[in-house]
Amino acid sequence: MTRPVLQRLSSPRLTLIGMAMLGVGAALSYDNPAGTSVWVLVVPMGFLSLNLLAAIIHNPRIHQRGGLLVFHLCLLGIVILAAFGRLTRLEAHTELVEGTAFDKDSLIDVREGPMHRAGLDRVQFVQGTYTVDYAAGMVRGLTHCEVLVPAVNGWQRLDVGDDRPLVLNGYRFYTTFNKGFAAVLSWLPAGGGAPIRGTVNMPAYPLYDFRQANRWEPREGEEIRFWLDLDTGLTDKQAWTLAPAKTKASLIVKSGEQRVTLKAGDHVRLAGGVLTFERLSSWMGYKIFYDPTISWLFFTAIIGVIGLAGHFWQKLRQPDWQPTTKTQRSVDTVSGRVTT
Amino acid sequence: MNASFATELPWLYAGLASYALATAFALKGAWQAQTIGPQTTAGNERFVLVGAVGGVLLLLTAITERWLRIGHGPFVSLFELIMSQLCSLGIVYTLSYWRVPMLRPSAVVVFPAIWILGLWILFLDPVASPYPPTYHNKWLWAHVGFGKFFLAFCLVGTGLAGVLLLRAHTRFGSWFRAMPDDARVDALAWRFMLLAFIFHSLMLVAGAVWAQDAWGRYWDWDALETSSFLNWLLLGAAIHVRTTYRIAPRHGALAIIVIFVFAFLTYFGAPFYSEAAHKGVI
Ligand code: HEM
Numbered sequence: 001m002t003r004p005v006l007q008r009l010s011s012p013r014l015t016l017i018g019m020a021m022l023g024v025g026a027a028l029s030y031d032n033p034a035g036t037s038v039w040v041l042v043v044p045m046g047f048l049s050l051n052l053l054a055a056i057i058h059n060p061r062i063h064q065r066g067g068l069l070v071f072h073l074c075l076l077g078i079v080i081l082a083a084f085g086r087l088t089r090l091e092a093h094t095e096l097v098e099g100t101a102f103d104k105d106s107l108i109d110v111r112e113g114p115m116h117r118a119g120l121d122r123v124q125f126v127q128g129t130y131t132v133d134y135a136a137g138m139v140r141g142l143t144h145c146e147v148l149v150p151a152v153n154g155w156q157r158l159d160v161g162d163d164r165p166l167v168l169n170g171y172r173f174y175t176t177f178n179k180g181f182a183a184v185l186s187w188l189p190a191g192g193g194a195p196i197r198g199t200v201n202m203p204a205y206p207l208y209d210f211r212q213a214n215r216w217e218p219r220e221g222e223e224i225r226f227w228l229d230l231d232t233g234l235t236d237k238q239a240w241t242l243a244p245a246k247t248k249a250s251l252i253v254k255s256g257e258q259r260v261t262l263k264a265g266d267h268v269r270l271a272g273g274v275l276t277f278e279r280l281s282s283w284m285g286y287k288i289f290y291d292p293t294i295s296w297l298f299f300t301a302i303i304g305v306i307g308l309a310g311h312f313w314q315k316l317r318q319p320d321w322q323p324t325t326k327t328q329r330s331v332d333t334v335s336g337r338v339t340t
Numbered sequence: 341m342n343a344s345f346a347t348e349l350p351w352l353y354a355g356l357a358s359y360a361l362a363t364a365f366a367l368k369g370a371w372q373a374q375t376i377g378p379q380t381t382a383g384n385e386r387f388v389l390v391g392a393v394g395g396v397l398l399l400l401t402a403i404t405e406r407w408l409r410i411g412h413g414p415f416v417s418l419f420e421l422i423m424s425q426l427c428s429l430g431i432v433y434t435l436s437y438w439r440v441p442m443l444r445p446s447a448v449v450v451f452p453a454i455w456i457l458g459l460w461i462l463f464l465d466p467v468a469s470p471y472p473p474t475y476h477n478k479w480l481w482a483h484v485g486f487g488k489f490f491l492a493f494c495l496v497g498t499g500l501a502g503v504l505l506l507r508a509h510t511r512f513g514s515w516f517r518a519m520p521d522d523a524r525v526d527a528l529a530w531r532f533m534l535l536a537f538i539f540h541s542l543m544l545v546a547g548a549v550w551a552q553d554a555w556g557r558y559w560d561w562d563a564l565e566t567s568s569f570l571n572w573l574l575l576g577a578a579i580h581v582r583t584t585y586r587i588a589p590r591h592g593a594l595a596i597i598v599i600f601v602f603a604f605l606t607y608f609g610a611p612f613y614s615e616a617a618h619k620g621v622i
Pocket residue numbers: 010011012015018048049051052053055056059061062068072075315534537572573575576577579580583
């Protein structure tokens with residue numbers, strides 16, 4: 001009873017149908033995987049997996065040829081690993097101000113598999129400063145971003161950026177083009193409450209070079225508006241380096257009818273308290289990626305290709321493509337060597 | 341554009357001239373095979389080989405010259421991609437031509453196909469391209485290298501597929517009299533396609549590792565990823581069709597050509613259709 005079912009399920013025609021379905025699913029996911037139902041890929045892959053499993057058990061043309069068997073088993077392995085990866089992954093973004101520690105509660109745009117185990121609690125690092133090179137025409141070059149990670153004796157300074165992510169506890173932190181400046185401020189309420197110290201992040205730089213503004217409303221007092229007037233050396237005619245640590249800035253503060261320009265260290269008395277512009281700082285936007293299967297996927301794929309290469313090697317020795325007569329190019333006319 | 345800065349151009353033109361020599365002798369060989377007989381091709385084959393080797397060496401010089409001029413390898417602009425493809429396709433075809441004498445008459449198909457790129461590059465701007473930050477990665481080399489082997493083996497298979505199709509016409513049949521019967525040419529063509537499939541698989545793996553480093557995800561169905569996955573699937577499906585059904589060599593040849601055209605569009609169309617996404621220039 002099971003044999004005919006297995007036999008039917010292993011049909012090579014079903015493989016072709018499955019492949020066509022997968023092709024359609026891939027074409028539908030094109031450029032918009034987030035907006036396309038994952039089922040357009042899951043259904044064909046599930047179908048192909050069943051078909052392949054049945055063929056591996058039933059069809060001697062696969063299971064009696066070592067290299068080919070390894071290749072197809074690895075295909076199956078990749079599908080299983082990719083599925084497991086989707087269930088356990090985490091993708092998110094975060095923004096970290098220079099001098100602050102990573103906080104797992106600061107994640108935004110979180111996309112998480114239902115089986116993702118919270119491991120971010122054990123991730124610790126402190127954001128440093130960064131530089132980003134730009135070629136003429138505002139083409140972004142290398143990012144060098146400093147982070148401090150706990151080491152045996154104190155903290156270790158690391159340089160990350162671009163294709164060098166910070167990898168901690170399996171979580172990969174990638175710097176992004178989304179980065180900018182922040183103003184470190186302190187606020188002493190007029191009513192005598194506790195002083196507050198914090199940062200106001202400005203929009204991404206140099207993307208929003210023309211709009212370095214933000215606002216904040218103290219508990220007592222009117223809304224305060226801020227503009228950063230930056231001297232970064234930005235020019236799209238020549239190469240330049242964005243270096244927040246070397247950037248000079250003044251902060252324009254507007255509250256009610258009052259408008260003042262502050263240099264780092266200056267303060268101003270506003271309606272609800274005293275505001276001090278302590279210094280200019282920076283923030284970096286990170287993309288966070290976690291998928292425990294990526295190394296397994298890599299090794300499975302490599303073993304699969306090695307299997308296929310072995311199969312190819314065996315096929316090369318078969319005589320079906322070799323010339324049989326002299327007129328069929330058995331003599332190498334360039335070297336004069338006889339090849340048959 | 342100020343082309344006088346592009347010091348690689350004389351080497352490029354010299355390389356193309358050398359390929360033109362190889363093309364001319366390949367055509368002469370085919371014509372003589374038709375008018376006199378297959379035994380006359382020996383001298384022509386030597387010149388095809390000389391022209392092809394010369395072309396490869398001159399193109400390698402052009403690439404080196406440009407590399408020294410702009411400070412990075414031929415990985416970014418369409419001009420660079422085509423220049424390096426002209427070279428790598430030449431290297432792999434020349435080696436195959438030398439080591440597998442049986443496929444030599446296919447040069448009359450392969451060289452005109454290479455000329456699509458040879459003519460295209462003449463219309464492109466050799467202006468220096470900025471090097472994206474994510475390209476400072478060793479996996480780029482593996483990815484690009486495997487991809488080059490894939491396309492080149494696909495081209496060798498396409499040359500043989502062209503032979504199978506041209507042979508069907510009485511006008512061209514005698515060009516390929518020196519080659520074995522259709523069944524053998526078909527078998528050899530699909531050996532090269534299987535080799536192309538292996539390198540395509542390696543290209544996908546190396547590309548995924550690079551994408552993980554560069555963009556923080558190994559796969560995201562962007563234009564180039566989708567197109568190359570579909571190409572891989574198409575080739576896998578064609579290999580399966582051939583083992584599932586009895587396919588006439590000419591139908592198989594058509595399939596190979598479709599796969600090659602798809603690969604060609606993937607290489608020279610998709611990356612420039614959605615430029616920023618895959619190249620990281622943002
Ligand atoms: C999922 C179900 C699949 C099944 C049941 C299956 C089955 C088979 C079988 C029976 C063969 C041996 C054919 C023969 O020489 O007689 C074979 C070969 C092969 N399959 Fe698959 N396969 C599957 C999926 C795939 C996929 C997804 C790919 C890649 C896109 C693939 C690529 C290959 C290759 C390259 C060969 C070698 C053919 C040759 O020797 O020239 N297979 N497969």
